[in-house]
Amino acid sequence: MDETPVLVDRRPDFWVLTLNRPQRLNSFTQAMHVALMKALDEAEAQGCRALLITGAGRGFCAGQDLSDPIAKGDLGDTIERYYNPLLRKLRNLPFPTVAGVNGVAAGAGANIAFACDIVLAAKSANFTQAFAKIGLVPDSGGTWLLPRLAGSARARGLALLAEPLSAEKAESWGLIWKAVDDDKLIAEAEKICTQFGSGPTFGLAQIKRALDAAETNDFATQLDLERDLQRAAGRSPDYAEGVKAFMEKRAPVFTGRER
Known part of the structure; x- marks a missing residue:
């Protein structure tokens, strides 16, 4: 472990x-799942206002470590116990998430990156839906994310051919x-996170909710x-501060609070 x-x-x-498993391209083990979920829970509970996820060494995440016990037996159970809760948590965090993809992102590693709000990648990095190479189905939201991000034809090509x-x-x-550029990746990601971290966090969370819902809602819905999200955002301290700062021709100081 x-x-x-x-x-x-x-x-x-x-x-x-x-x-932080650079010797294994940061592939997932049970211990990594537990640690990452714990970190996400703590970030939400402790008022984190933006999150950067990256990888140690030369890879972002190579997906599941196939030598780990959770890669054996009932894979549906593994997905239900580990991957699905992780993706639901990541997608529903009430603040922006940024993936800094510093190298290979394969399998679940690619889809975890795609599930973040902003994805930056080093030019040397690549993304691979490696599942088909071992007779599996893209998971970690891959079959939902890929068609929406790339379109049906490209999603099928990525999933079926498993090419980088x-x-x-x-x-x-x-x-x-x-x-x-590789040497600018982390600085660029940190710059975006700094912007998010001092921004109107509650309002940004409502933007995330609206865009996610638009994937399945009809236009009228x-x-x-x-309307409902704007009503809530319009009652927030950050909206009042934003308007006041605009009128006073100064930079706003947002707290990120709902009320």
Whole structure:
């Protein structure tokens, strides 16, 4: 069992979680699942306002470590106990999440990155839906995320052919926000997290809710949701501060609170 499978760096404006099994390209074990869920729970409970997830060494995450006991037996049970709760937690966090993909992102590792709100990738990085190579189905939200991010044809090609997709092509296909030079990746990711960490966190959370709901809502239902979310955002201290700062021609000081 790894001593520290996830490193947690609590900064004033945001947290950094580093997957820390570099000798195995940060592939998942039961211990890493437990540590990552614990870190996400703590980030939410302790008022974190933005989160950066990256990997130690030369990889972001190579998916599941196939030598770990949870990779054997009933894989449906493994998904239900570990991967699905992780993806639900990550997707529903009430603050922005940023993936800093520093190297290979394969299998669940790729889909965990895609589940973040903003994905930055080093130009040397690549994304692979490796499941088909061993007779499995994309999980960790892959079959939901890929068609929505890349379109049906590209999603099928990525899932069935299991070919690596470069960071720059992932950007051009709309799968990620930006591909950046390797030596600028973390600085760029931290810059975005700093912006989020001092931003109107409650309002940003409502944007996330609206965009997620738009994937399945019809237009009329989405209009109603926008109305309801805007009502809540309009009552927040950050909206009042934003308007006041605009009128006073100064930078706003947001607290991130709902009330």
